[in-house]
Amino acid sequence: MNLNRVSILVKRTFGILILLLLACIVAFPVYYSFMGSLMKNADIVSSPPRIWPEHGLTWSNIVTAVHLIPLGRQYLNSFGSTLAITFSQILTSLLAGYALAIMRVRGAKIWFALFLGTMMIPGEAIIIPNYLTIASLGLRNSFIALVLPYLASGFGIFMMYTFLRQFPMELVEAARLDGCSHLRILWSIVLPLSRPAAASLAIYTFLTHWNGFLWPLLVAETPQMQTIQIGITQLQSPDDFNPGLTMAGAVMAVVPTVIIVALCQRQIVRGLTAGSSR
Amino acid sequence: MSTSAPQSAGQNSSIRSQQIPVEKPEPPHRSQTQRRSQRTPITQYWYFLPASIVFCIFVAYPLFQTLRLSLSGTDLFGSADTFVGVRNFVRLFTNPDFVKILINTALFALYTVVPTIAISLVISLMLNRESLVNRVFRTVFALPFAYSVSAASIVFSAFFNPATGLFNEVIKQFGGSGVGWLTDQRFALLSIALTTVWMNIGYNILVLLAGLGSVPEDIVEAARLDGASGLRLQHYIMIPLIRPQLFFLIVTGTIQSLESFGQIHVLTKGGPASSSTTLVYDIYLHGFANNNSNFGYASAEALVLILVVAIITIIQFGGMGRKVDVA
Numbered sequence: 001m002n003l004n005r006v007s008i009l010v011k012r013t014f015g016i017l018i019l020l021l022l023a024c025i026v027a028f029p030v031y032y033s034f035m036g037s038l039m040k041n042a043d044i045v046s047s048p049p050r051i052w053p054e055h056g057l058t059w060s061n062i063v064t065a066v067h068l069i070p071l072g073r074q075y076l077n078s079f080g081s082t083l084a085i086t087f088s089q090i091l092t093s094l095l096a097g098y099a100l101a102i103m104r105v106r107g108a109k110i111w112f113a114l115f116l117g118t119m120m121i122p123g124e125a126i127i128i129p130n131y132l133t134i135a136s137l138g139l140r141n142s143f144i145a146l147v148l149p150y151l152a153s154g155f156g157i158f159m160m161y162t163f164l165r166q167f168p169m170e171l172v173e174a175a176r177l178d179g180c181s182h183l184r185i186l187w188s189i190v191l192p193l194s195r196p197a198a199a200s201l202a203i204y205t206f207l208t209h210w211n212g213f214l215w216p217l218l219v220a221e222t223p224q225m226q227t228i229q230i231g232i233t234q235l236q237s238p239d240d241f242n243p244g245l246t247m248a249g250a251v252m253a254v255v256p257t258v259i260i261v262a263l264c265q266r267q268i269v270r271g272l273t274a275g276s277s278r
Numbered sequence: 279m280s281t282s283a284p285q286s287a288g289q290n291s292s293i294r295s296q297q298i299p300v301e302k303p304e305p306p307h308r309s310q311t312q313r314r315s316q317r318t319p320i321t322q323y324w325y326f327l328p329a330s331i332v333f334c335i336f337v338a339y340p341l342f343q344t345l346r347l348s349l350s351g352t353d354l355f356g357s358a359d360t361f362v363g364v365r366n367f368v369r370l371f372t373n374p375d376f377v378k379i380l381i382n383t384a385l386f387a388l389y390t391v392v393p394t395i396a397i398s399l400v401i402s403l404m405l406n407r408e409s410l411v412n413r414v415f416r417t418v419f420a421l422p423f424a425y426s427v428s429a430a431s432i433v434f435s436a437f438f439n440p441a442t443g444l445f446n447e448v449i450k451q452f453g454g455s456g457v458g459w460l461t462d463q464r465f466a467l468l469s470i471a472l473t474t475v476w477m478n479i480g481y482n483i484l485v486l487l488a489g490l491g492s493v494p495e496d497i498v499e500a501a502r503l504d505g506a507s508g509l510r511l512q513h514y515i516m517i518p519l520i521r522p523q524l525f526f527l528i529v530t531g532t533i534q535s536l537e538s539f540g541q542i543h544v545l546t547k548g549g550p551a552s553s554s555t556t557l558v559y560d561i562y563l564h565g566f567a568n569n570n571s572n573f574g575y576a577s578a579e580a581l582v583l584i585l586v587v588a589i590i591t592i593i594q595f596g597g598m599g600r601k602v603d604v605a
Contacts, residue, residue, distance in 0.1 A: 019415055022419075026476070029425075029430070032437075047441070048447050049444055096328075099322055115329065118337045120588055122558075122583055122584065125344065125587070127565075128573050128576055132343070132573075151332045154333075157329060207423075229429070249429075260424065261417075
């Protein structure tokens with residue numbers, strides 16, 4: 001009995017040690033990007049490179065980064081476009097999901113299949129015509145260009161539909177009998193009760209579009225219109241290896257998403273598994 | 279459980295049947311809703327309008343345009359208007375570089391999906407026990423998910439630096455000589471894959487843990503009572519039960535790897551000597567890089583990509599259909 005307990009204890013300690021080792025490996029790039037952005041060149045570009053600051057820390061990498069690229073403006077571009085996309089996707093998904101799952105309009109299945117079908121098309125494959133569309137509308141290098149193609153998504157509609165399918169229909173029917181219009185029901189009954197699903201969709205959409213790369217690279221031409229993800233790549237230069245500076249840029253780009261991932265795992269998982277379970 | 283459910287259903291129906299006489303005196307409501315549902319087509323389809331406009335302009339129309347462009351040649355002024363039939367496709371499939379690019383794309387999928395899932399599976403199986411320590415671990419393992427392609431690639435490009443990067447330093451510590459991680463044709467694609475594996479681990483672990491968390495406790499308990507423990511419990515009980523999640527991750531991971539762009543752009547720009555150029559990156563090279571504007575050829579490549587992704591998606595739906603049959 002006692003021996004058994006000891007062996008369980010040993011096993012569990014061993015497991016935790018292995019996990020600790022794995023966690024150190026996986027978290028190392030995170031640690032190194034944050035620490036490296038604060039390390040002096042004497043530490044980070046020395047040979048051999050140090051992973052611990054022996055000459056103290058400095059803000060100079062971050063200050064230099066902010067001077068080299070219009071980081072503030074790019075932050076604003078990233079936040080503005082990502083928030084606009086997120087709000088718009090919640091709205092368009094909620095509207096379509098309501099019509100599909102609660103109004104159950106005629107031909108809902110066909111509509112649903114069409115919306116799902118849009119998820120099958122890789123965005124990278126249709127990037128040329130989309131770029132030409134934006135160019136022909138004279139919207140290149142504009143804020144609108146950053147958000148326009150992403151104002152609705154098949155995934156968002158799919159998520160809202162799967163959530164609203166389980167919505168208590170008695171509430172809707174009761175409101176209908178009281179003479180409520182559908183828009184009114186959507187706004188004052190369905191929307192408040194859909195907050196968990198909307199939050200999951202919002203977080204998922206925010207992460208996806210904050211981290212977007214190819215589309216902003218194509219349509220934003222000047223540093224003033226670029227998003228932070230494109231901006232930080234400009235800190236890299238082929239002749240001058242300056243990891244402290246590039247890490248500072250990388251850290252600036254990931255701070256919002258690191259906070260979200262650390263705090264909102266439950267919502268993220270709900271968003272992720274909307275696709276995997278059924 | 280099984281007896282209470284029909285009972286409550288019976289109660290409900292009896293309440294409903296009692297209510298019917300109450301509802302009867304109000305026929306206007308019924309007829310009104312009926313009239314409404316008859317004129318659904320116009321009023322209710324408004325709800326689809328915002329999403330439909332976006333999809334028409336930015337999914338359906340470009341799909342059609344991709345097809346049209348793939349059959350067009352680009353003139354001297356860069357406008358792709360002349361109809362050239364299947365010439366772009368002939369050029370595509372007779373180009374030895376394109377075969378190499380397809381092989382690169384397939385290898386990249388292999389290099390990213392298999393290690394990502396294997397590592398994530400091991401970690402999630404070890405983490406699958408609700409405790410404070412594990413919650414901290416889970417947050418740590420989820421962190422790479424926060425990193426964008428550009429941020430992750432920037433961090434890893436510092437590691438890959440041949441002179442002062444950490445990876446070569448570690449190799450030197452063990453007595454080897456450094457490797458040209460991004461400049462050697464043999465390693466460029468692998469290095470990009472390594473970066474991608476790191477980026478995707480967080481996402482994969484979150485999905486697998488969600489799957490493991492939904493495994494009913496009594497199944498695990500029953501298996502334990504039958505003497506299954508440790509690796510045998512994991513292998514025979516847990517892994518089969520999270521097969522839907524594994525399947526989902528394999529399919530979405532493959533599609534995602536086919537669509538990878540940012541890490542290639544930041545780390546190697548497809549080089550050296552196109553050894554790390556994948557299908558999507560080649561679309562970019564022909565369509566946009568150096569003002570190439572070879573939209574016809576790039577669109578032909580895009581159609582190949584659409585076709586490949588469509589085939590994988592159909593496989594996904596097939597697999598999910600089977601899963602529903604089992605359940």
